[in-house]
């Protein structure tokens with residue numbers, strides 16, 4: 001593998017880094033920058049988005065046809081990491097979950113008409129979107145085979161009944177991708193539908209309170225009681241919902257990792273800054289071996305995470321799903337993010353536990369990383385399936401084969 005970053009992408013990364021440093025980091029320490037759910041306040045977001053757009057730093061992940069720069073996954077890894085040096089970064093560049101993953105799947109699988117209707121307004125920053133799959137017990141969570149939400153055909157329409165929860169961004173979203181059962185077939189029984197928030201027959205019954213800061217629109221519980229969706233709003237084909245899910249969740253898991261690496265680096269930055277200037281018992285913290293070991297360990301684990309992410313990105317860029325590589329990256333980086341925030345807080349002492357730095361924000365946010373888009377245990381179970389199938393070929397180096 002060639003680890004050289006083409007100068008075009010390196011320049012873009014530098015431009016993003018300069019934008020984050022000049023425009024976003026200063027906002028983080030001002031209480032007025034935040035909404036009630038600890039994310040960037042919407043009027044300020046619009047202002048920052050306009051600025052990012054004017055500098056050509058908008059929706060880089062999409063093709064030029066859809067207003068982006070056509071970055072491949074390797075280039076995205078480089079750029080997304082730089083974006084998430086700030087907790088406000090990804091959403092300002094229109095590269096935050098869930099819109100990021102929703103736009104990528106619409107671009108990959110939507111018809112021309114669907115892209116015009118459902119993708120273009122998200123890519124343009126006019127509306128937000130949500131992806132509705134998870135259900136409370138006894139419905140589908142880690143195991144999509146347990147999904148209970150049903151779509152019954154009625155003429156040219158499908159009528160939806162069911163219950164979803166933890167749907168990120170639903171409170172602010174206009175465009176929804178919904179997974180429902182159209183038959184009991186294990187492999188071809190799920191279908192992905194597109195609907196608009198104003199379509200009748202569904203409602204948000206609750207914005208679920210969570211321990212961490214929230215994406216705009218929160219994490220909501222949805223009830224469907226007769227939502228009617230025309231067949232033309234099926235994404236891909238009837239019965240191909242699991243394929244849509246695979247296409248949506250694989251790259252979205254990886255872009256989570258790209259962003260989380262940026263956040264983990266920020267935790268190290270805040271820790272290093274304090275350790276360099278804080279003294280106790282006649283010694284700077286930075287000169288203590290115990291502190292050096294903590295920071296050295298994080299530096300190594302961040303680099304391991306970057307290698308896992310880059311390998312998975314490279315696999316996807318070769319046209320493969322990279323399921324195994326994405327699972328490994330997701331497990332590693334989710335745990336790393338948590339530990340980077342935890343160590344950052346420990347090195348900063350009481351200051352780390354305060355709201356004077358972003359560490360406590362990242363710490364609370366990081367706990368979800370080991371659950372969203374597949375819990376650690378599920379990814380490990382999947383890795384073991386690959387191991388059982390491939391034996392020692394699991395570690396094959398011929399990644400291009």
Ligand SMILES: Cc1cc2nc3c(=O)[nH]c(=O)nc-3n(C[C@H](O)[C@H](O)[C@H](O)COP(=O)(O)OP(=O)(O)OC[C@H]3O[C@@H](n4cnc5c(N)ncnc54)[C@H](O)[C@@H]3O)c2cc1C
Nearest residue numbers: 131132133134141142166167168368372373374375377381
């Ligand atoms: C902040 C947040 C945002 C989210 N956003 C969305 C969204 O936008 N759209 C959406 O559809 N969903 C969303 N989710 C849901 C998320 O994808 C699910 O929480 C996740 O898939 C796990 O499903 P579950 O919560 O039903 O856990 P369950 O399936 O109930 O599993 C519970 C626990 O059991 C363990 N477990 C499960 N399977 C195995 C196994 N095979 N082996 C060993 N242990 C196992 C794991 O520890 C797991 O955490 C979000 C969740 C959170 C927390």
